[in-house]
Amino acid sequence: MRILIVDDDKLVCTSLKTILKQNEDITVAGIGYSGKEAIDLYNRLKPDILLMDIRMDNMTGLEAAEIILSKDKNAKILFLTTFSDYEYIITALKIGSKGYIIKQNFESIAPALRAVYMGQSVFGDDIVSKIPSLIKNHNKVDLSAYDLTEKEWKVITLVAEGLNNKEIAGRLYLSEGTVRNTITTILEKLDLRDRTQLAVFYYKNK
């Protein structure tokens, strides 16, 4: 498989290259030193996998990755990082990268590349351990079971935005009284007590 390496630290680049060259199934197709070069080289070389530092001077790896993925939805991008960077994990996942590994672990990079090549995503252990705490409660209720009307849904979302009855009435061209009645029936249907519980319900289940 053909790999494109991008890191603003040249030493890292050459180290990676020599390490990867030892694997006969891996070819280093090119090396870049910035986000811009990553985009440029990726388009020209079309490597199987782009191995890129997530944090670089001008353009971050994330930004470059986002641009590349916007053009080639199937691009396989594997991020390198010097430490487990809590902040970037979510974004890296969101834009659709293939993983996120610590570059110190030299000997684990080749296996990771092969797993990515086979269509998997790879994450360093210390990174995965952080994901659960980032995850929402997902004990969602089956909302369709409550058969709420269109209008009732609109009211719920506005309540969940923190609007009061008068504001909701203005927004939906209803009288304030109607909004109040609507909320009463919503509370009835959902077995809740007041609008605050309704907002809580909204955020816990949506």
Place this chain on the structure above:
Amino acid sequence: MRILIVDDDKLVCTSLKTILKQNEDITVAGIGYSGKEAIDLYNRLKPDILLMDIRMDNMTGLEAAEIILSKDKNAKILFLTTFSDYEYIITALKIGSKGYIIKQNFESIAPALRAVYMGQSVFGDDIVSKIPSLIKNHNKVDLSAYDLTEKEWKVITLVAEGLNNKEIAGRLYLSEGTVRNTITTILEKLDLRDRTQLAVFYYKNK
């Protein structure tokens, strides 16, 4: 590396075994057909990696994994699944498994095992793509900027649980009046209007 295979479908087990045997760096140390066997065999064989079906008849793979991990925190457990099972992803991550891959992809299992062996976690692509939607908004406001007191924080969380003033008072051994006053100062500090907006604020920033 030595692998323990556990799946309640014997056909899957033998298929996996023949596939893995083709890799000279991989040895199938044992095969089990239930969660109970998984625990038993794991303790006896101490394999490098336990490759286990997540869904089995009596005891689920998750339950077995939890027990194994409670005794051996460093156990490397890789789950197999027939389809990308939304429900189990989070739990699998939480208990500390090393990944979650689709068993249909025969040829990707060996690379995945090697990556796990090197200390990484591996996830099938369709699984990873689901994680971002499970993740909380984390565009957090710098809450320390508002210097809220300990008591105010407690009140906020209870408001965000949907309790009314009387209930909060009971919970914190305060009078209802004090709770009302406290909320007033919270709203002042956070520049909000009412308890519903406070709950909304809580869920949007926490």
Place this chain on the structure above:
DNA sequence: TATTATCAATTACATTTGTCATGGTAAGTC
């Protein structure tokens, strides 16, 4: 046509909520 059903609006009422001024108490500081 008559009958239902649905929806918005209105009214009235009880309760909850948010605000403000005030008072008491305990723990420090001068």
Place this chain on the structure above:
DNA sequence: GACTTACCATGACAAATGTAATTGATAATA
């Protein structure tokens, strides 16, 4: 002591909220 300061409580009040019964309008149905 006298003086803050912080914290909790109280009472009073206006406003917002939730509930219920009722009405008018409209459309749909038999």
